[in-house]
Amino acid sequence: MSDDFEQFEDMEESELWEQTTHGPSETRIHALMTLAHRATDTLAHAQAASIQERIADLYLEAKKTDDALVAYARAISAWQEVEEWENIETLRVKAEALSDSLFEAGAWREFYSAYGWAAYLRRAYVVALEYVEKAIACTEESGSTHYRALHLCQKGVLTAALGRSADGIVFLQEGLSLAREESNLFMVADILADLSIIQSRTLDREAALATAQEAAALLTEIPPFVPLHFRVKFALGNAYLCTGSTLLAFQTFESIHADLPNYLKAKTLIRMSECGYDDEMWESRAYTVAKNSNAFDLVDHIEVTRAMRADPATAIASLTSVIERTIERDDDVTRDEARLVLARKLCDAGRHAEAVEQLTILSVANFGDDAYKILTYLILRADALIAVGELVEARSIALALSRLDRRWEVIDAIAEGYWQLATIELAANGPTIEWERLANQCISLLALEGDFALLQERAEFLSGAVVLDNQPYRGSLDTMDALIADIANETGSPNWTATS
Numbered sequence: 001m002s003d004d005f006e007q008f009e010d011m012e013e014s015e016l017w018e019q020t021t022h023g024p025s026e027t028r029i030h031a032l033m034t035l036a037h038r039a040t041d042t043l044a045h046a047q048a049a050s051i052q053e054r055i056a057d058l059y060l061e062a063k064k065t066d067d068a069l070v071a072y073a074r075a076i077s078a079w080q081e082v083e084e085w086e087n088i089e090t091l092r093v094k095a096e097a098l099s100d101s102l103f104e105a106g107a108w109r110e111f112y113s114a115y116g117w118a119a120y121l122r123r124a125y126v127v128a129l130e131y132v133e134k135a136i137a138c139t140e141e142s143g144s145t146h147y148r149a150l151h152l153c154q155k156g157v158l159t160a161a162l163g164r165s166a167d168g169i170v171f172l173q174e175g176l177s178l179a180r181e182e183s184n185l186f187m188v189a190d191i192l193a194d195l196s197i198i199q200s201r202t203l204d205r206e207a208a209l210a211t212a213q214e215a216a217a218l219l220t221e222i223p224p225f226v227p228l229h230f231r232v233k234f235a236l237g238n239a240y241l242c243t244g245s246t247l248l249a250f251q252t253f254e255s256i257h258a259d260l261p262n263y264l265k266a267k268t269l270i271r272m273s274e275c276g277y278d279d280e281m282w283e284s285r286a287y288t289v290a291k292n293s294n295a296f297d298l299v300d301h302i303e304v305t306r307a308m309r310a311d312p313a314t315a316i317a318s319l320t321s322v323i324e325r326t327i328e329r330d331d332d333v334t335r336d337e338a339r340l341v342l343a344r345k346l347c348d349a350g351r352h353a354e355a356v357e358q359l360t361i362l363s364v365a366n367f368g369d370d371a372y373k374i375l376t377y378l379i380l381r382a383d384a385l386i387a388v389g390e391l392v393e394a395r396s397i398a399l400a401l402s403r404l405d406r407r408w409e410v411i412d413a414i415a416e417g418y419w420q421l422a423t424i425e426l427a428a429n430g431p432t433i434e435w436e437r438l439a440n441q442c443i444s445l446l447a448l449e450g451d452f453a454l455l456q457e458r459a460e461f462l463s464g465a466v467v468l469d470n471q472p473y474r475g476s477l478d479t480m481d482a483l484i485a486d487i488a489n490e491t492g493s494p495n496w497t498a499t500s
Contacts, residue, residue, distance in 0.1 A: 025062050029055055040078065043226065045261070049078035049087070066107040069095055073107075073114035080118040083263050083293060088118045109138035109147060113154065120158055121263070123297060123331065129158040146187075149178035153191045160198045163368015168198055189218040190228055193235035200242045203371040203409040212239040230256050234268060241275060250275035262293035270302065300326060300334045304341050312349035316342065336366045340373070343380050352387035359384060375401070375413040382420045386427070395424050402441075408449070415445035419458065436462070 017035070021028075032055050039048035056071035072095045079087045092115050116131030132154045139147045152175030160168030172195045179187040192215035199208035212235045219232055237252035250272055257268040269286035273279045283302060290298035300322045307315035307322075319342040326335035339358050346355035359381045367373040378397050385394035401417025404410050422438035429435070439462050446455040 025058050029058050032058070036074070036078075043081075043259075045078045045081035046084070049075045049082075049084070052078060053091070065098060066104050069098070069107040070110050073110040076111075076114040076118050080114075080121050081261050083121075083261070083295070085118070085122050088115070105138040109135050109151075112138065113147075113151060116158075117154060120154070120161065123161075123333065125158055125161045129155065129162065132158060145178050145182055146184065149175040149182070149184070149187055149191075151175075152178070153187075153194060157194050157198070160201070163365075163370065165198050165202050165369045169195065169202075172198065185218050185222045186225065186228060189215045189222065189232055192218070193228075193232045196235040196239050200238055201370050201372070203407070205239070205242045205409055209239040209243050212236040226259075230260055230264065234264070234271075237268075237271060241271060246275045246277075250277050262289055263295050263298070266290040266293070266295055266298045270298065270305075273305075296325070296329065297331050297334050300331070301337070304334065304338050307338075307341055307345065310345075312345045315345040316349065319345065332366075336362060337373070340376055340380060343384065347380070347384055347387065352384050355380070355384040356388055356390075371410070375410065379413060379416045379420075382417075386420060386423055389427075391424050391428060394420065398424065411445050411449040412451065415442045415449065415451075418442040418445065 017031075032051050036048045036051040036055070039045070039051060052071050052075035056068045056075065059065070059068035059071060072091050076088050076091050079085075079091075095111055095115075112131045112135035116128045116135060119125075119128035119131060132151055136148070136151045136155065139151055152171050156168040156171030156173075156175060158168075159165075159171060172191055176188065176191045176195065179191055192211050196208045196212035196215065199205075199211060212232070215232045216236050219229060222228075233252055233256045237249045237256075240246070240249035240252060253268050253272045253275070257265055257272065260268060266286045266289040269282050269289060273281075273283035273286060283305065287299065287302045289295075290302065303318055303322050307318045310318065319338050322338040323335055323342070326332070326338065339362055343355040343358045346352070346358065359377065362377060364374055364377065367377060378401060382394045382397040382401070385391070385397070398417045398420035401413050402421060404414050404417070406414060418438050419442040422435050422442060425432060425435040425438060439458065443455055443459050443462065446452075446458070
């Protein structure tokens with residue numbers, strides 16, 4: 001920063017505004033820059049954006065087009081904090097109307113990066129990735145390690161948002177390595193926060209928690225910076241929630257939600273509503289904030305969540321409306337989420353053929369590598385197919401579920417796979433020994449997971465049934481001797497004996 005610029009730092013705000021109205025353009029620009037910095041520091045993002053637009057106009061008057069483009073980029077970054085997407089689009093048009101030849105790669109890099117991230121925040125992921133790729137190309141020319149790390153982080157987040165979380169994690173880890181090389185703790189913490197969020201989507205929840213905790217630990221080593229603090233705390237709360245530490249998750253979200261911009265506040269309130277403490281109250285607050293700030297994706301997400309609790313008729317009507325709205329605004333993520341819940345509610349209403357139709361519109365590809373949604377889709381599809389008698393495809397899906405690696409994150413899906421296989425066996429061959437074996441596999445997995453309500457329901461169903469040859473349900477086999485005796489009884493081979 002030049003000495004001329006530093007002289008403005010000690011001025012009162014009224015003096016600074018006075019400096020912006022007269023004198024050389026350089027003086028006016030420096031005064032405006034100081035005001036913009038102060039506005040950003042106090043989270044007055046709309047004011048900061050307006051000031052940056054004035055700075056851009058002054059630079060254009062002075063024919064300093066590179067600097068003008070950088071000011072446009074900073075205005076975009078400020079407007080995105082208050083979700084002023086129309087203003088951002090206006091700035092994009094203004095910037096891209098200028099000749100490419102006027103700008104150096106560094107100026108374009110800032111603009112592409114800022115606009116790409118704004119597009120990401122409004123969920124235009126394909127557009128966002130296009131602009132971030134352009135920013136990376138500009139960075140290659142400059143050879144800047146700092147900016148390469150930054151844009152690799154952006155690319156990782158966007159790639160994951162497009163359903164390729166594994167690839168996204170690779171880009172984030174590459175950016176993280178570069179940030180560590182530079183000892184840039186701000187960027188390291190920022191990348192770790194993003195990495196944790198994406199790890200949680202792939203059901204690598206323990207890694208997500210460890211990553212978020214590492215990011216949180218860094219906050220004690222770097223100067224306070226409010227946006228980074230919020231991002232890291234959100235990632236930490238998300239990781240706590242994913243690993244079942246609901247109280248810690250709630251407390252973490254509660255510590256940050258009040259001061260967030262509306263969109264992030266609504267997202268945080270939604271997560272608070274998932275912690276098990278006055279859920280509907282927090283959900284209602286999230287809905288109000290989202291609706292008042294025109295965050296339609298979050299509004300519809302909450303509508304989908306509410307539909308999950310509603311009776312089938314109410315839910316089906318609501319979800320149909322959500323799907324129509326999401327199609328109109330190209331919100332594929334919420335649309336597919338709504339279709340999943342709609343299929344479940346159609347099954348609950350006994351309209352299984354319609355559920356199959358909804359699920360046939362979807363495929364595993366709709367959910368990228370979001371493990372939770374993929375498993376939900378497969379379980380729902382198998383259930384619906386069983387109900388309409390399409391047992392061959394249903395069995396293939398159920399068999400795949402039952403053969404998942406037995407990580408605790410997917411135990412419930414494996415249990416469902418076994419129960420579906422048991423249901424298919426019961427439908428095809430009656431209450432056979434194989435049916436009993438498959439059902440007991442499900443019950444043992446439910447016990448391992450701790451879902452005792454469902455365990456009791458299914459155990460009661462099993463104990464009330466009768467197996468082949470009118471043999472009653474036998475209960476669990478607690479010892480090796482009991483197991484061997486049972487095998488001998490079933491096979492008619494008395495030579496089975498226990499070994500010491």
